[in-house]
Amino acid sequence: MIGRNAGRAGKVSPLGAALLATSALVAAPHAAFAQETAAAAPAAATPAGDTIRTVTVQGSQRLEPDTILSYIRMRPGQVYTQALGDQALKDLYATELFADVSIRNNGGDVVVQVKENPVINRIILEGNKRLKEDKILPEIKLSARQIFTRSKVRADVARIIELYKRQGRFAATVEPKMVMLDQNRVDIVFEISEGPKSKVRQINILGNDKFSDGKLRGEMVTKQARFFRLFSSGTSYDPDRLAFDQQKLRQFYLTEGYADFRVVSAVAELTPDKQDFIITYVVEEGDRYKFGDVKVDSQLRDFDSDKLAQRLPMKAGDWYNAKMVEDQVDGLTETAGAFGYAFADVRPDFSRNKDDLTMSVTFRIAEAPRVYVERVDVNGNTLTQDKVVRREFRIAEGDAFNTFQIKRSTNRIKSLGYFQEKFEIEQKPGSAPDRIILEANVEEKPTGELQLSAGFSSLESFIFQGSIRQNNFRGRGQTIGLSVDYSRYTRSVQVSFTEPYLFDKNISLGVDVYRRDQNSFNYFNSDRNTTYKQATTGFQMRAGVPLTEYMSLIGRYTFNLDDVTLSQSQFYADLDGDGVQTCEPLLAGRYLCDAIGKRTSSILGASLVYDTLDNRVRPTRGNQFVIGGDFAGLGGSVKYARLTANASKFWPVGAGFIFSLKAEGGIIKSLGNRSNDPTIDDVRLTDRFFLGEPQIRGFDIRGIGPRVLRKYLVDTNGDGTVDTPSTDRNQWVDDALGGKYYYLSRAELEIPLGSGARELGLRPSIYLDAGAVFGVARPTTQNVNTPVTLYSQTYQGVTTIVTSATAPDNTANTIYTAIPAYVEEYVGDTPSPRIAIGIGVNWNSPFGPFRLDFAKVLKKANGDDPKTFTFNVGTQF
Secondary structure, eight states: OOOOOOOOOOOHHHHHHHHHOOOHHHHHHHHHHHHHHHHHOOOOOOOSBOOEEEEEEEEEEOOOOHHHTTTTEEEEEOOOOHHHHHHHHHOOOOOOOHHEEEEETTTTEEEEEEEEEEEEEEEESSSSSSOOOHHHHGGSSSSTSSSSOHHHHHHHHHHHHHHHHTTOOOOEEEEEEEEEEEETEEEEEEEOOOOOEEEEEEEEEEEEOOSOHHHHHHHHHHHHOOOOGTTOOBOOHHHHHHHHHHHHHHHHHHHHTTTOEEEEEEEEEOOSSEEEEEEEEEEEEEOOOOEEEEEEEETTTTHHHHHHHHSSSTTTBBOOOHHHHHHHHHHHHHHHHHHTTTTOOEEEEEEEETTTTTTEEEEEEEEOOOOOEEEEEEEEEEOOOOHHHTTTTTSOSSSSSOHHHHHHHHHHHHHHHHHHBTOOOEEEEEETTTTEEEEEEEEBOOOOOEEEEEETTTTEEEEEEEEEEEOOOOOOOOEEEEEEEESSEEEEEEEEEEOOOOOOOOSSSEEEEEEEOOOSSSSEEEEEOOEEEEEEEEEEEEEEEEEESSSEEEEEEEEEEEEEEHHHHHHHHHSSSOOOEEEEEEHHHHHHHHOEEEEEEEEEEEEEEOOOOOSSSSSEEEEEEEEEEEEEEESSSSSSEEEEEEEEEEEEEEEEEEEEEEEEEEEEEEEEOOSSSSOOOOOOOOGOBOOOOTTTTBOTOOOBEEEEEEEEOOOSSSSSSSOEEEOOGSEEEEEEOSSEEEEEEEEEEEEEOOHHHHTTTEEEEEEEEEEEEEOOOOOOOOOESSSSEEEEETTTTTTEEESSSOTTTBBOOOEEEOOOOEEEEEEOOOOOOOEEEEEEEEEEEEEEEEEEEEEEEEEOTOOBBBBOEOOOOOEEO
């Protein structure tokens, strides 16, 4: 938008002043404009009856005199008359090329004096904040280097006002001005006062007896402006929406059986202040009908009319429902398409009986030829290779047409995630009546993902996670990715690659290579220790083959090298005086000492997947079941068997709501004995299941399940006696132990919003999460009733941690640390479900996908670590 003072080097001309009244400009007809100008410059009071000898033009600048003379009918040899001069004036003004014209007759020498209309230098818009220049300028007729005309200015003023009316701003005004420049040029300035957005103050409905006003208003797209509809776009007035609401009312009444319903009138009145509209509908409901006879008359040889009629959901005596009739037309058409009749014509014939208020319906299926696929075309893919789209088709050229295969192909292409969400395979007639052309008109969207998330955890402190992934690498449908997790105590990196069609065969192959370092299982004196380290280096290879259209088998092989270490100088001690330093549970905790060591895992696994989801990226209907097993023991030092299963189901429940249920669970069994000590579990810590964020919202990372809590004793009475466990969780040592069994379930309802919120990419949902992890050998806990002082002893060149204040040579040892008195509790090992409810919002923000979750824990076990708020953010490229 150019500023008000930009380039106004000239002055406002009288013509510009005449244009100040917008309403006059819009209302003034062109003929009146021409008459006004003609009156200002009459055809000169010159004698008539002279024979015209010459006709000359004066005052032209851009136009050639011969061009100007071609616009009039006056020619040498004619007799000059007043009527001939007046007609010449009218013809010249009709061209809209001249600001002023006069004609003089000097004894047969006729002089046409013209003043050409100026050339437009530029168009300036001022005051337009809601509608930018790129929305207004393409809609108006005037543009730079055109000849200025008043009629175009009037038309453009009306057009701009119409654009604002479409935005619901009926109080908008436009004031045009003309700034004179040198060389007969002008700047045209449209000063715009946008005004407020006109809202719908009230919707009145007259004539409705069967349904309340509120019920009928709920069926409309237009809504009354209220404070709780702040982000709704349906509260603004739109004439097109008014007509659509009339159709919505008719559809609603027809669905309820009122076949004679009609909208008598729909009037929208603008309030005097032009701020709001009051809409009034007058309706006639009529009588309610029931279904009469419902029949099917099929001309297709493969269809039995009587059997089809028996399968129809509506029966004689049911309340009439027009929506049900439409659905059956679609269903019969789809059924015919499954038998190869792509162009089957299904039409319902209605027979209304006003005496007994019944509506009989006969579905007539006209004869049609079987249709075969002539050609499959893929259009619009600039990056993605044709084969990536074609291999998702479940129907090939030459096959018989089948609507179910078309729908399945559509869902598979959608699930790629490379194209627009509303993709549909278009069907067009082929070269013969029994031929059809299938067109996949795709619109590619960004398939790269840059995901960033950050948070704060009582276990992990500050957390940063980032990943970059390209889901359509080089347009071949391959996936390549790199992910990095970083926190104060955890670091990991992973590189992955997946080829979905190996050598163009329906076999997928993938590989992951990763490195994970963790320093995260213990606190010391309320500070998290950073000397514990678990390093995992490994890779996984996987391959998948389809068994049926919806079922596939995925095999995988994983090799891990784990190294769990503790600082010997900080956590090893010789407290029994035998000269051998061992991991001291007093310093490190019992279970950490059990986890120390190097081990290799060679794991062979497989998963059976059944998937009928309509979209893997954002499903709205369908099921998914996965059962997987892993066996560790093909070499390596770790031996166990693990079984997991998960299932999910999605339903569209109407009005844009999507409901989903998900459940999963797992069990792991050691195939060897690590120790005869019953307090040491045979399944190692690193192989157990853990639950918490993000699996179950409402709890922190590894926030539920078996754990050992070391609570330091504090003085609560002020008498100097340290005898009460601290209640400050931040002062506890929280050792999550995981479990050998777990289950998790989730119910979630995605809530649709208005079109305005949908345009912003907002998708809220409410959910309930429940789950538990349990089943681990009960570890030995320690209670230290008095503080313990440990000393650092250096004797004969060897430094050890001991409990004695003096070395064997009677030299004083250095105090290493003082461990306060504490008690340890083993808690959380219960299959009782932990339950949390919450609300989350997905937002496709300008800087990437954004997710917020607020959760409230309804049920927890002793020792669980709740967490109310989480968020993450990412972007696409």
